[in-house]
Amino acid sequence: MSLAAEVLDACKARGLMLATAESCTGGMVAAALTDIPGSSAVVERGFVTYTNRAKEEMLGVRALTLEEHGAVSEEVAREMAEGALSRSAADLSIAITGIAGPGGSEFKPEGRVCFARAMTGRETRVETVEFGALGRANVRAAARDHALELLLDAARA
Template identity: 55%
Template sequence: MPLLLDDVALMERVSDLADVLRARGLRITTAESCTGGLIAALCTSLAGSSDWFERGFVTYSNAAKAEALGVDAALITTHGAVSEAVVLAMARGALTHSAADLSLAVTGIAGPGGATPGKPVGLVWLGWAWREGAEMKAEADRQVWPGDRTAVRSATVQWGLERLLALAAGRSAR
């Protein structure tokens, strides 16, 4: 399977995202677990991305989620790292620990191992957060992607960026 950077349609989507973010004066941040920085790499592969990409967090371990993003360890213990509660905390934490306007967070089980009862390989939680005045809003989405590790990570990147583009299109500068 080709690298995501070789995916012309995906790179066009990132370019579309860049155009919308620049036009609206917005910046994004990412908090990635199962994608290991792929989203940040795609975004920063475009020249001039420093105009709209503020920073990326790769928080693969539970400790990193707590230390870098402020995710409460009790959330991880209670719900597991691959959960709605944790991805929402990751999305909010990325926004809190950056100067960005929008965040995208992902946590999942890309496989081939790691499945637990009720949490199959391919399960991914995606979260997005944004500021609305003095308030922070967030939403999450649960997906179970078919295929191998590369397919799960690729689908996660694509869906995360697609939804981020839709959110950015509806936002305006602070």
């Protein structure tokens, strides 16, 4: 069984609806989930917020947070996940923002991805993973899979 199918089964078993808020993955988490028949019982909606403006308008990320921390930060990921939860009928959300490459900087290298998971009645969990300069496609795939693992952990907890 695929990781996405496991997420759907675990959410279904608990009656959880989920939402995604994706930047560097461009909707890959939502696509992995909705590739599976019956996913509409679990996937409430997905937000692809590639620009800062989209993050502000669609998810309510504060301009000050973006200015002070940059789009690739745990602070922005937190606001993305919490915004996805508050702007949907979901019980669980995942947010992803990172630098898939090519490029990056000394302070924010290629392969750095920030995640946040928000769930009704629980504290939001944030973390940063340094996938390294694996190449754009590999960083995006690794971020998608990590996000699915975070959703699975929450749905099983």
